[in-house]
Amino acid sequence: MTVFLSQIMNGIQNGVIYASLGLAIVLIFRTTGILNFAQGEMALFSTYVTWELTRLGLPVWLAIIVSMILAFIGGALIERIVIRPFEQSSPLVLVIVTIGLFLAFNALAQLFFGVEAKALPRAYPDRNWLIGGVSLRSDTLVLIAVLAVECLLLWALLQRTKVGLALRAVASNADSARLLGVSAATMLMLGWGLAAALGCLAGALVVPTTSGLTAGSMQGILVFAFAGVALGGFDSPIGAVVGGLIIGIADALTRQYVPALAGIEIIVPFGLILVVLLLRPQGLFGHVKVERV
Amino acid sequence: MSLLEVRSLRAGYGPVEVLRGIDFHVDEGEVVVILGANGSGKTTTLRALSGMVETSGEVVFDGRSIAGARPEQVAQAGVAHVPQGRGTVTDLTVEENLRLGAYTRRDKEVGTDLERWYEMFPRLAERRQQQAGGMSGGEQQMLAIARAMMARPRLVLLDEPSLGLAPLITQGLFRTLGDMNRDLGTSMLVVEQNATLALAIATRGYVLETGEIVVEGTATELAGNDDVRKAYLGI
Amino acid sequence: MAERARRQRLIVGTVVGLAILGYLLWFPQQQAPADVRLWTTAIYFGIAAMGLNLLTGYNGQVSIGHGAFFGIGAYTTAILVNDHGWSLLATIPVAAALAFVVGVAVGIPALRVKGLYLALVTLGLAVVFPDLTKKFVRGVGGTNLVRVPSASLRPPEWMPGGLQPDQWGFYLALTISLALLGGVWLIVRGRFGRALIAVRDHEAAATTVGVDLARTKVLAFALSALYAGVAGALSVQVTGIANAEKIGTFNLSILFLVAVVIGGTATVFGPLIGGFLVVMIQEQTTDFVADPPFLSGFLSGKEVLSPAIFGIMLIVLMYFLPDGIVGGFRRLLRRILTRRQPAEPLGASVAP
Incomplete structure (x- = not known):
């Protein structure tokens, strides 16, 4: 039982990370209909910025906040400068454009920050509690708390504010929203900015729990975040969180309990996605798009 | 001075010109109807006012030029647009x-x-x-x-409100529009194929044919005009 | 007049085609082995892209996992050659067949899972594949890298002309690519091609005109997998190894898609050109950064920049040629032709 609970904890810790990046992916998909392959690399880049800021002597938490703000501005600018010219393009072209961004950001991160692994200190004490034999790390708690706050703020923003209403309106029917006085252009920049800031947070949280920040740090996470989003539904923030957690936990439990799959544990999360999508092609929480007549 | 003053408005999609220089105006508190067959440019007229298609010409709303403004700017100026298909x-x-x-x-x-x-x-x-x-x-x-x-809004643009609705519902809808105009004094520019209903609540009207205004007059005049009666009232 | 334009196009096409073919046949005789291998790589990239184009371009199903089918082809060839002593040439049909069968298996879920969700399932394929090879393949030193004996890369006995392995690989890839190009051409022009396009444009409408949805979609998947498998088999001839890493297989899948789109989706020649460009641009940017003719002070020692340049080039390319090289070429051609032969006056035909 304790082993089981410990593995659940491990799974949750990873799942939270997939969920935070997944949220960013969903946010962009909802507002612009783009699957952003560069999301992980944008997060990577901004995490390097966080690291640079700590080297300049900023406390970690302040470095995270400052880099989130910078990421917000950067994300909005990317939308304006790189994505906007492709407004009328086919989805496939946009996939290629975000792949271009993916390559560019990864390489630029290596160029500016070097190839050796960087360590980012924790913004909180590293503790480990044993509760009934189950080890509970402060990492896990902080990650859960941050994700919870993030979800709450995002929910409040989208559901309880005028800006959130406008964001959702643009995502659903941009022409109509514009006729009602919403600047779609501003909302798209806002969507990208928010997503970049969330990605930055995800990156800053990942690094202390791993062996260090390298140019490959985010690629594995991006794949799992995509998996979580596919499981939960591309247009559903809740789906991204639940999907990410399920993927994390499924992965951890497989590692522990299915020795036959040692080395190929990754089959389980992706098998799970396949099964779920066969039963519900729009993902667990996704909506079937109602055709406008 | 009119609430909306439009002079030599041209609009189109790429090389295809749909509106070939039209003039019209809407006064404060008026309901103005634009009649016309399919493809005569009715919808394009409204889309041009809202900045949804490429245009040239003068559009002055409430003393300010809104020609070439973006849709959201037109909305912020006080023009509400009910698009075709309801949006x-x-x-x-x-x-x-x-x-x-x-x-x-x-x-x-x-x-x-x-x-x-x-x-x-x-x-x-x-x-x-x-x-x-x-x-x-x-x-x-x-x-x-x-x-x-x-x-x-100061002005509402309505694009074929009767489209796809049952006759009874359409009648109720136009009655409501008439009431709203009377009670709130909101000006309206209605584009319609159903001329009978539209003229019943309208003050004045225009008839659009292949991107040009061919007839204009008060609602009563239009309802009495033989050409209009034949083409749009089915009489 | 349309008939004349058609004939003109045919003649120009044949002349250009023969000229290119002539150059290609002559090419390996003159160039360094490394360059010949690079061009061979470009050709098999083109083959994989051609197949993916059948699926993505003509049938509208996006896959970001075809690196896995490529890997299946490469491993089939490498293992048969290395462990079972087959000749490399003989393994190619087997690699193709195996990729085809796995393609059928993957295509079946695609009947229900669509669009982005399908893309993500195929991504799973690309991610799972390297781990599978790590678990089940025993290669050099127990790793998943399989190396074939260098003797197996030589041309078969019956080949005349004393070709070097790189030259043999080039001619082999060229021959196969032409055959597979012909395959695409026949498919696209035939009944099955029309079914593919009908399903892409409107599934429901396609079924009402008698298209077998399941058969069409699964076959599209399997055929595209076959092309990727053949490309993988040919890669062994060039590199002498089969290998799979997590990022590598994912990147490969992405690059195939890039090749399709920059070449021209749903065009016969586009993906071949796209594959060529993807390989060459990457090579050129690497060379450029390694030994820059200008900006050398800034660029020296910054090899990591080459993917950045490649990425930015992709974005710029998409901006100027959203319908790919072939699409852009067609637009250019149309503009030249319409300028030369002014269209009939509009007014006559467009009465409202």
């Missing part, structure tokens, strides 16, 4: 659609207005928490009109 934001609830209508407003009376329109359209009140995409065509048209009115 329902399907993923939002009915109430969210209405609140979105008040997006340009900064005052605190949005809630009061909301209640007023629920009173006017009880069907919307019943469905306020429902996804707007799931409603019938008539209900979505009511929503579109109420949503436009939530902005407290």
Whole structure:
């Protein structure tokens, strides 16, 4: 039982990370209909910025906040400068454009920050509690708390504010929203900015729990975040969180309990996605798009 | 001076010119109808006013030029546009659609207005928490009109409000539009194929043919004009 | 007049085609082995892209996992050659067949899972594949890298002309690519091609005119997998190894898609050109950064920059040629032709 609970904890810790990046992916998909392959690399880049800021002597938490703000501005600018010219393009072209961004950001991160692994200190004490034999790390708690706050703020923003209403309106029917006085252009920049800031947070949280920040740090996470989003539904923030957690936990439990799959544990999360999508092609929480007549 | 003054308005899609220089105006408190067959440029006229197509010419609204402005800027200036097909934001609830209508407003009376329109359209009140995409065509048209009115506009542009609706519902709709104009004094520019209903609430009207205005006059004059009667009133 | 334009196009096409073919046949005789291998790589990239184009371009199903089918082809060839002593040439049909069968298996879920969700399932394929090879393949030193004996890369006995392995690989890839190009051409022009396009444009409508949805979609998947498998088999001839890493297989899948789109989706020649460009641009940017003719002070020692340049080039390319090289070429051609032969006056035919 304790082993089981410990593995659940491990799974949750990873799942939270997939969920935070997944949220960013969903946010962009909802507002612009783009699957952003560069999301992980944008997060990577901004995490390097966080690291640079700590080297300049900023406390970690302040470095995270400052880099989130910078990421917000950067994300909005990317939308304006790189994505906007492709407004009328086919989805496939946009996939290629975000792949271009993916390559560019990864390489630029290596160029500016070097190839050796960087360590980012924790913004909180590293503790480990044993509760009934189950080890509970402060990492896990902080990650859960941050994700919870993030979800709450995002929910409040989208559901309880005028800006959130406008964001959702643009995502659903941009022409109509514009006729009602919403600047779609501003909302798209806002969507990208928010997503970049969330990605930055995800990156800053990942690094202390791993062996260090390298140019490959985010690629594995991006794949799992995509998996979580596919499981939960591309247009559903809740789906991204639940999907990410399920993927994390499924992965951890497989590692522990299915020795036959040692080395190929990754089959389980992706098998799970396949099964779920066969039963519900729009993902667990996704909506079937109602055709406008 | 007119509320909306349009001079030699041209508009089109790429190389295809749809509007070939039209002049018209809407005075404060008027209901003006533009009649015309399919493809005569009615919808394009409204889209041109809202900045949704490439245009040239003069468009002066409330003393300010809005020619070449973006759709959201036109809306912020006080023009509400009920597009063809109703423009329902399907993923939002009915109430969210209405609140979105008040997006340009900064005052605190949005809630009061909301209640007023629920009173006017009880069907919307019943469905306020429902996804707007799931409603019938008539209900979505009511929503579109109420949503436009939530902005407290000076001028409402209505693009074929009768399209796809049953005759009885259409009649009720035009009655409501007439009431709104009378009670609130909101000016309206209505584009319609159903000339009988539109002329019944209109002050004046224009007839558009292949991108040019061929007849204009008061509603009574148009209703009495033989050509108009033959072409648009089916008499 | 349309008939004349057609004939003109045919003649120009044949002349250009023969000229290119002539150059290609002559090419390996003159160039360094490394360059010949690079061009061979470009050709098999083109083959994989051609197959993916059948699926993505003509049938509208996006896959970001075809690196896995490529890997299946490469491993089939490498293992048969290395462990079972087959000749490399003989393994190619087997690699193709195996990829085809796995393609059928993957295509079946695609009947229900669509669009982006399908893309993500195929991504799973690309991610799972390297781990599978790590678990089940025993290669050099117990790793998943399989190396074939260098003797197996030589041309078969019956080949005249004393070709070097790189030259043999080039001619082999060229021959196969032409055959597979012909395959695409026949498919696209035939019944099955029309079915593919009908399903892409409107599934429901396609079924009403008698298209077998399941058969069409699964076959599209399997055929595209076959092309990727053949490309993988040919890669062994060039590199002498089969290998799979997590990022590598994912990147490969992405690059195939890039090749399709920059070449021209749903065009016969586009993906071949796209594959060529993807390989060459990457090579050129690497060379450029390694030994820059200008900006050398800034660029020296910054090899990591080459993917950045490649990425930015992709974005710029998409901006100027959203319908790919072939699409852009067609637009250019149309503009030249319409300038030369002014269209009939509009007014006559467009009465409202």
